[in-house]
Amino acid sequence: MLERTVLFLSMASDSNSSIESVLQEQRVFPPSSDISKRGQIGSLETYQRMFNDAKKDPEKFWREAALKELSWFEPFKKVLDWSNPPFARWFDGGKTNLSFNCLDRHLDSDKADKYALIWEGEPGDVRRFTYRELYHEVCRTANALKALGVGKGDLVALYMPMIPEAAIAMLACARIGAPHSVVFGGFSSEALRDRLVDGEAKAVITADGGYRKDKAVPLKPAVDAALADNSCPSVQSVLVVQRTKEKIHMEDGRDSWWHELVPTQKRECQAEPMDSEARLFVLYTSGSTGKPKGVVHTTAGYNLWAHLTFQWIFDIREDDVYWCTADVGWITGHSYIVYGPLSNGATTVMYEGAPRPSKPGAFWELIQKHGITIFYTAPTAIRAFMKSGRSVPDKYDMTSLRLLGTVGEPINPEAWIWYREVIGGGRCPIVDTWWQTETGGVMISPLPGATPTKPGSATLPLPGIEADVVDEKGHSVAPDEGGYLVIRRPWPGMMRTVHGNKQRFRESYWEYLRPEDGSLIYFAGDGARRDVDGYFWVMGRVDDVINVSGHRLGTMEIESALVSHNAVSEAAVVGRQDDLKGEGIVAFVTLESGREVTESLLKELREHVGEEIGPIARPDEIRCSDALPKTRSGKIMRRILRALASGEEISGDTSTLEDRSVLEKLRS
Numbered sequence: 001m002l003e004r005t006v007l008f009l010s011m012a013s014d015s016n017s018s019i020e021s022v023l024q025e026q027r028v029f030p031p032s033s034d035i036s037k038r039g040q041i042g043s044l045e046t047y048q049r050m051f052n053d054a055k056k057d058p059e060k061f062w063r064e065a066a067l068k069e070l071s072w073f074e075p076f077k078k079v080l081d082w083s084n085p086p087f088a089r090w091f092d093g094g095k096t097n098l099s100f101n102c103l104d105r106h107l108d109s110d111k112a113d114k115y116a117l118i119w120e121g122e123p124g125d126v127r128r129f130t131y132r133e134l135y136h137e138v139c140r141t142a143n144a145l146k147a148l149g150v151g152k153g154d155l156v157a158l159y160m161p162m163i164p165e166a167a168i169a170m171l172a173c174a175r176i177g178a179p180h181s182v183v184f185g186g187f188s189s190e191a192l193r194d195r196l197v198d199g200e201a202k203a204v205i206t207a208d209g210g211y212r213k214d215k216a217v218p219l220k221p222a223v224d225a226a227l228a229d230n231s232c233p234s235v236q237s238v239l240v241v242q243r244t245k246e247k248i249h250m251e252d253g254r255d256s257w258w259h260e261l262v263p264t265q266k267r268e269c270q271a272e273p274m275d276s277e278a279r280l281f282v283l284y285t286s287g288s289t290g291k292p293k294g295v296v297h298t299t300a301g302y303n304l305w306a307h308l309t310f311q312w313i314f315d316i317r318e319d320d321v322y323w324c325t326a327d328v329g330w331i332t333g334h335s336y337i338v339y340g341p342l343s344n345g346a347t348t349v350m351y352e353g354a355p356r357p358s359k360p361g362a363f364w365e366l367i368q369k370h371g372i373t374i375f376y377t378a379p380t381a382i383r384a385f386m387k388s389g390r391s392v393p394d395k396y397d398m399t400s401l402r403l404l405g406t407v408g409e410p411i412n413p414e415a416w417i418w419y420r421e422v423i424g425g426g427r428c429p430i431v432d433t434w435w436q437t438e439t440g441g442v443m444i445s446p447l448p449g450a451t452p453t454k455p456g457s458a459t460l461p462l463p464g465i466e467a468d469v470v471d472e473k474g475h476s477v478a479p480d481e482g483g484y485l486v487i488r489r490p491w492p493g494m495m496r497t498v499h500g501n502k503q504r505f506r507e508s509y510w511e512y513l514r515p516e517d518g519s520l521i522y523f524a525g526d527g528a529r530r531d532v533d534g535y536f537w538v539m540g541r542v543d544d545v546i547n548v549s550g551h552r553l554g555t556m557e558i559e560s561a562l563v564s565h566n567a568v569s570e571a572a573v574v575g576r577q578d579d580l581k582g583e584g585i586v587a588f589v590t591l592e593s594g595r596e597v598t599e600s601l602l603k604e605l606r607e608h609v610g611e612e613i614g615p616i617a618r619p620d621e622i623r624c625s626d627a628l629p630k631t632r633s634g635k636i637m638r639r640i641l642r643a644l645a646s647g648e649e650i651s652g653d654t655s656t657l658e659d660r661s662v663l664e665k666l667r668s
């Protein structure tokens with residue numbers, strides 16, 4: 001990583017004005033006037049005041065927020081203990097419970113009979129839970145966990161499809177103070193085993209299977225395989241939801257059926273008063289090297305940050321129907337399907353399926369059917385929709401929508417504009433939210449009633465967040481120069497450590513950059529620049545940036561240029577060692593359906609990039625294929641493309657790859 005960051009930073013010093021001018025997205029969209037009028041943060045001035053208040057007196061800002069937004073069993077004594085950095089303690093001395101904040105406290109208001117969760121299964125089955133119903137389900141499940149011997153502090157792994165029981169199980173764990181570790185249902189049994197062993201899980205909650213793209217996919221056999229040969233001795237029980245009704249093995253004395261155990265439990269279960277800093281969950285995420293890290297989040301700080309950010313960014317109102325398309329196996333699902341929405345008493349929609357050839361309009365149908373008002377998805381999904389054209393979404397009535405969001409990767413301006421025009425009917429603001437598993441919640445994002453947006457920019461840091469772009473000594477760089485995206489102060493939602501590896505936490509996040517004044521700054525791998533308005537343009541991970549003849553180029557910008565050509569549906573660009581130029585550019589593209597790969601088209605694409613950015617950015621090679629290698633969460637695996645581009649063996653972990661046949665095709 002270091003080698004690549006050095007290359008990356010060298011671009012900071014030689015900004016090529018012709019490139020910069022094209023890269024500079026000029027369009028600005030004002031905040032929604034409707035939200036400005038009715039919203040809680042209705043002007044840029046209000047945002048700035050909040051931001052400045054938080055900066056001037058962070059203690060006061062966070063104290064007031066924590067007292068106002070969370071319910072406490074015991075008040076906290078100290079806002080932030082930063083005496084042993086980078087190990088922060090937030091709201092020490094206090095006792096609260098995330099499940100209480102998401103459920104119990106809504107029951108003595110009108111919210112009790114409001115829908116908390118609307119779930120739509122892949123085959124079209126629908127289940128709805130009011131806050132009161134969800135509360136009782138969670139209590140029963142919490143009692144079932146206790147009956148299985150799970151207690152405060154015991155780690156429970158969840159390996160589940162996108163069914164309501166996944167959210168219920170998370171809330172049940174939080175209720176009894178058992179940290180959860182959700183493992184994405186698309187991971188293999190080996191990946192699951194690694195996570196069970198690393199976390200010393202005491203129990204596993206799973207399902208016989210789930211539905212993916214029109215068919216039932218088994219899950220329980222992978223749990224059996226992960227536990228075989230006593231390879232996870234800490235696991236004592238497995239709780240199994242019946243979803244697909246496929247025949248599965250049930251191990252005597254270890255496995256129990258959810259539908260037999262849970263419904264017989266009492267429907268009340270006192271929420272355990274948890275210390276603010278009690279471990280809430282562990283969530284594994286890949287670093288650029290080494291095995292996945294177990295990111296640890298704790299109770300009060302995480303709760304506050306998921307709650308506040310959800311409220312601010314989505315400008316949530318009583319009658320909103322909010323839908324985030326992520327999987328609960330990722331942090332987005334944790335913070336913005338389950339905890340953020342429920343803590344705010346909102347209605348959250350959960351969908352088991354995905355758009356598929358048999359149902360290309362699945363998302364839009366759901367928006368129409370449930371009257372979704374806020375829609376939050378990933379740029380990669382938007383690009384896939386662009387590929388099939390606007391005729392699909394145009395068939396649906398999506399006038400209920402009032403706000404759109406994106407997350408997960410930089411969004412290219414073309415996709416942003418398409419999203420705004422085609423999905424949002426030109427009237428919905430877009431919040432492009434930058435954050436990470438490690439940050440717990442969103443860090444940089446527009447506020448829809450306050451922040452003018454520029455397509456492709458996540459805009460400004462949220463109040464309380466001191467984000468900056470710096471060089472390797474931690475000095476802020478000049479506007480429009482590239483550098484490391486860092487956070488200068490602790491915030492409540494920050495990860496507390498890497499599970500079982502304090503050293504790795506310290507080294508990879510807080511000691512990567514070493515300012516001369518000895519201060520600690522948080523860096524988690526992204527490069528960015530700030531424009532003259534202070535807007536952040538996230539350029540992607542620093543290892544995704546290439547240097548051609550001393551010119552720093554974001555792969556993302558080249559991709560954006562390629563995608564702006566009408567023949568290209570999706571593009572991924574990587575660097576390849578080049579004796580003359582340092583690095584050369586290799587582009588992998590998928591073409592719009594119906595377009596043929598021809599020499600003249602490849603030439604045209606090269607020229608197009610040359611025109612969009614500058615001659616220096618023209619790819620040395622363009623390879624076309626009908627798909628790109630992606631993780632199951634939809635991220636393009638550039639590591640694999642880099643190896644392919646340079647003709648190297650693909651080394652390292654490919655277990656997260658969604659479709660292995662893509663590799664074979666790209667190789668040949």
Ligand code: WT7
Nearest residue numbers: 332407408409410432433434435436437538541
């Ligand atoms: C990385 C974190 C945070 C939820 C999903 C991903 C990239 C995320 C954006 C955005 C540009 C983004 C960054 C970050 N990223 N959101 N709006 N613009 N890049 O969580 O798996 O922890 O990945 O995703 O590179 O470091 P994650």
